[in-house]
Amino acid sequence: MKHKLILLVALLFSSLLGHAQTMITEPQMADTFRSEGKIYVVISVLAIVFICLISYLIYIDVKLKKLENRK
Amino acid sequence: MIKWWKILSAFIILYTLVWGMLNPVPHLDILNETIRNVYFHVPIWFAMIFQMGLSVVYAIQQLSKNNLQLDLKSNQAAQVGLFFSFPGLLTGSMWAKFTWGTWWTFQDPKLNGVAIAILIYLAYFILRSSIDDELKRARISSVYNIFAFVMMFVFIMILPRLTDSLHPGNGGNPAFGKYDLDSNMRMVFYPAVIGWVLLSLWILDIKTRLAQLTQKYDEA
Numbered sequence: 001m002k003h004k005l006i007l008l009v010a011l012l013f014s015s016l017l018g019h020a021q022t023m024i025t026e027p028q029m030a031d032t033f034r035s036e037g038k039i040y041v042v043i044s045v046l047a048i049v050f051i052c053l054i055s056y057l058i059y060i061d062v063k064l065k066k067l068e069n070r071k
Numbered sequence: 072m073i074k075w076w077k078i079l080s081a082f083i084i085l086y087t088l089v090w091g092m093l094n095p096v097p098h099l100d101i102l103n104e105t106i107r108n109v110y111f112h113v114p115i116w117f118a119m120i121f122q123m124g125l126s127v128v129y130a131i132q133q134l135s136k137n138n139l140q141l142d143l144k145s146n147q148a149a150q151v152g153l154f155f156s157f158p159g160l161l162t163g164s165m166w167a168k169f170t171w172g173t174w175w176t177f178q179d180p181k182l183n184g185v186a187i188a189i190l191i192y193l194a195y196f197i198l199r200s201s202i203d204d205e206l207k208r209a210r211i212s213s214v215y216n217i218f219a220f221v222m223m224f225v226f227i228m229i230l231p232r233l234t235d236s237l238h239p240g241n242g243g244n245p246a247f248g249k250y251d252l253d254s255n256m257r258m259v260f261y262p263a264v265i266g267w268v269l270l271s272l273w274i275l276d277i278k279t280r281l282a283q284l285t286q287k288y289d290e291a
Contacts, residue, residue, distance in 0.1 A: 026098065027098045027099055027100045027101075027102075027103055028103060029098050029103060029104060030103075030104050039092055039093070042092065043088070043089050043092050043093070046088045046089075046092070047085060047088060047089060050081075050084065050085060050088055051085070054081040057077075057273065057274075057277070058073055058077075060277060061073055061077070061273075061276075061277055062072060062073070064277060064280050064281060064284070065072065067284060068280065068284060
């Protein structure tokens with residue numbers, strides 16, 4: 001009986017230890033940053049920059065096409 | 072007016088920009104959220120290697136067909152490849168600073184290899200500019216191009232795998248193993264590679280047409 005009790009306590013304690021360990025080793029991620037919604041601002045900025053660049057590339061391509069077609 | 076694959080490349084990269092910021096990624100120490108750099112830093116290098124590969128294909132065709140238009144394309148592809156190596160280096164340097172703790176380290180064979188490969192390609196452009204005769208320039212630079220591509224491949228893809236490297240997928244580890252990419256990341260990473268390769272082809276298309284047009288006006 002005594003042995004079983006010690007075993008039970010030991011098992012309980014080990015599970016607690018395991019839990020504490022996972023809490024410590026969990027790497028820090030930008031979870032609150034994302035939930036606050038501010039990441040969408042960054043995504044919008046990225047999208048605007050990229051769309052501007054692509055528009056410019058399309059503009060250059062069209063200009064070049066016109067120059068190629070000129071006789 | 073604009074070819075469909077050019078617009079496709081824009082939409083693919085736009086998708087990777089948006090979903091690359093939002094999709095769930097593995098929670099890893101040191102890397103943290105910078106693991107998302109995989110969607111941008113790595114595809115840019117893939118685009119660089121793709122352009123260099125295209126350049127060497129044109130160079131081999133040039134040697135067998137002796138058509139100066141192929142030499143022009145080979146030269147332009149090498150230029151686009153060289154251009155893509157700069158954002159590749161800068162993003163890698165930035166990423167290294169915040170994960171490895173330094174902007175540049177000579178301990179990493181991949182970094183050394185890339186530096187040497189870039190120097191080899193710079194020599195290609197110097198070699199080109201030093202020869203006036205068109206046919207001679209085409210032949211010599213095509214032969215050098217084959218040498219340059221093989222050396223780049225050895226320095227970037229083979230040597231880093233033989234020794235210890237800070238880069239994942241090197242030092243005996245298989246590339247893109249389960250530690251580097253999970254299935255969520257693959258959903259962004261593979262489209263990003265296709266998107267950036269297509270974008271590099273778009274830039275190559277514009278550069279080639281511009282060079283052809285310049286040549287036409289110079290002759291006239």
